[in-house]
Amino acid sequence: MxxxxxxxxxxxxxxxxxxxxxxxxxxxxMGMEVEVFLTFWGLDAFRxxxxxxxxxxxxxxxxxxxxxxxxxxxxxxxxxxVTGVATFVERAKEGKxxxxx
Amino acid sequence: MxxxxxxxxxxxxxxxxxxxxxxxxxxxxMGMEVEVFLTFWGLDAFRxxxxxxxxxxxxxxxxxxxxxxxxxxxxxxxxxxVTGVATFVERAKEGKxxxxx
Amino acid sequence: MxxxxxxxxxxxxxxxxxxxxxxxxxxxxMGMEVEVFLTFWGLDAFRxxxxxxxxxxxxxxxxxxxxxxxxxxxxxxxxxxVTGVATFVERAKEGKxxxxx
Numbered sequence: 175m176x177x178x179x180x181x182x183x184x185x186x187x188x189x190x191x192x193x194x195x196x197x198x199x200x201x202x203x204m205g206m207e208v209e210v211f212l213t214f215w216g217l218d219a220f221r222x223x224x225x226x227x228x229x230x231x232x233x234x235x236x237x238x239x240x241x242x243x244x245x246x247x248x249x250x251x252x253x254x255x256v257t258g259v260a261t262f263v264e265r266a267k268e269g270k271x272x273x274x275x
Numbered sequence: 276m277x278x279x280x281x282x283x284x285x286x287x288x289x290x291x292x293x294x295x296x297x298x299x300x301x302x303x304x305m306g307m308e309v310e311v312f313l314t315f316w317g318l319d320a321f322r323x324x325x326x327x328x329x330x331x332x333x334x335x336x337x338x339x340x341x342x343x344x345x346x347x348x349x350x351x352x353x354x355x356x357v358t359g360v361a362t363f364v365e366r367a368k369e370g371k372x373x374x375x376x
Numbered sequence: 377m378x379x380x381x382x383x384x385x386x387x388x389x390x391x392x393x394x395x396x397x398x399x400x401x402x403x404x405x406m407g408m409e410v411e412v413f414l415t416f417w418g419l420d421a422f423r424x425x426x427x428x429x430x431x432x433x434x435x436x437x438x439x440x441x442x443x444x445x446x447x448x449x450x451x452x453x454x455x456x457x458v459t460g461v462a463t464f465v466e467r468a469k470e471g472k473x474x475x476x477x
Contacts, residue, residue, distance in 0.1 A: 179469070182374075184294050189416060193386050193476075196439065200461035206469065214290060237297065259301035267280070267307065267371040270469040273384075273476040274294075274374040283475075285395050315391060338398065360402035368381070368408065368472040375395075375475040 178207040178269030180262065185275055186215030194275045201271070202229040209269075211262045212253065213238050216275075220252060233257040279308040279370030281363065286376055287316030295376045302372070303330040310370075312363045313354065314339050317376075321353060334358040380409040380471030382464065387477055388417030396477045403473070404431040411471075413464045414455065415440050418477075422454060435459040 179201040183194045194210070201208045206229070212220050213235035220232075234246070234253045246256055266272045280302040284295045295311070302309045307330070313321050314336035321333075335347070335354045347357055367373045381403040385396045396412070403410045408431070414422050415437035422434075436448070436455045448458055468474045 177469070179465070182294075182298075184291070184376075190386070193384075193416060196461055197384075197465070197476075200465050203462050204466050204469075206465070214294060259297055260304050263280070263298065263301050263307070263372070264305050267278070267305075271465070271474045272372045272374065273474065274298075274376050275386075275476050283395075283399075285392070285477075315395060360398055361405050364381070364399065364402050364408070364473070365406050368379070368406075373473045373475065375399075375477050 175270060176207060176268045177205065178209065178265070179271040180209045180211065180266035180269050180273070182211045182213060182262070182272070182274045183216035183220065184214050186219030190275050191216070191219060197273065197275075198230050205229075206270075207231075209233065209262070209265060211235060211257070211259075213259075217244070218242060220249075231255075233262060235259065235262075276371060277308060277369045278306065279310065279366070280372040281310045281312065281367035281370050281374070283312045283314060283363075283373070283375045284317035284321065285315050287320030291376050292317070292320060298374065298376075299331050306330075307372075308332075308370075310334065310363070310366060312336060312358070312360075314360075318345070319343060321350075332356075334363060336360065336363075377472060378409060378467075378470045379407065380411065380467070381473040382411045382413065382468035382471050382475070384413045384415060384464070384474070384476045385418035385422065386416045388421030392477050393418070393421060399475065399477075400432050407431075408473075409433075409471075411435065411464070411467060413437060413459070413461075415461075419446070420444060422451075433457075435464060437461065437464075
């Protein structure tokens with residue numbers, strides 16, 4: 175089992191983005207690998223902030239990218255990569271905490 | 276530990292039902308057992324959709340069934356069974372991912 | 377791994393507080409350690425209810441306490457202690473289920 179926290183950021187409201195950011199930062203501060211998966215309103219609203227420490231990886235949901243007609247260039251340097259839900263789940267299930275925000 | 280994803284579907288809005296469905300399908304595609312527990316607005320709004328593959332089990336929350344005065348016949352073939360929260364939790368804790376949507 | 381369920385109560389609406397309470401009670405009924413972390417609207421709205429069995433511990437988020445200018449005396453006997461997100465995460469990652477509500 176990996177010392178990993180996986181956060182699905184679905185919501186795009188400021189309060190929930192703040193909560194996600196605080197949890198991601200808290201996990202990273204405890205030495206965990208933190209992976210954030212931006213989807214739906216979360217991808218639309220996401221802006222560069224406290225997430226981008228070395229230990230927090232940010233992925234954009236490929237399905238949402240198509241839906242919103244966005245490209246990786248539109249999101250860099252916020253987003254490390256574009257990935258599908260199955261790949262995210264595959265990594266999340268090896269970890270210790272998975273949250274849907 | 277079981278290779279299981281447990282999803283509590285509490286919300287009944289279209290966007291969250293879609294997210295739950297995509298995550299359930301993604302988990303099943305990776306070979307995980309997926310269990311969905313419909314409760315509150317999730318039970319009220321739930322309609323037959325992509326969930327019902329062989330590897331996704333759908334349970335209705337018994338407390339919510341009473342609250343909404345619904346019977347299993349009203350929900351079949353969407354729902355496999357009616358169960359209590361304790362039973363759902365008992366299975367979820369053996370799994371790898373549990374989400375509240 | 378501890379037989380623990382950790383619930384982050386972020387939302388303050390009655391339906392979500394009820395869901396959190398039912399899940400906490402269900403987990404405790406199955407013999408799990410249950411820890412609730414009240415944050416944001418969840419801390420603001422939280423009232424003494426079914427949570428306070430012996431096996432459910434309730435923590436208030438220290439950052440939210442400062443934000444809302446609340447003191448532990450304002451919340452007792454609802455809240456067992458005030459804690460930071462990192463401490464909560466540290467305990468959650470040793471457990472079996474972590475939920476964000």
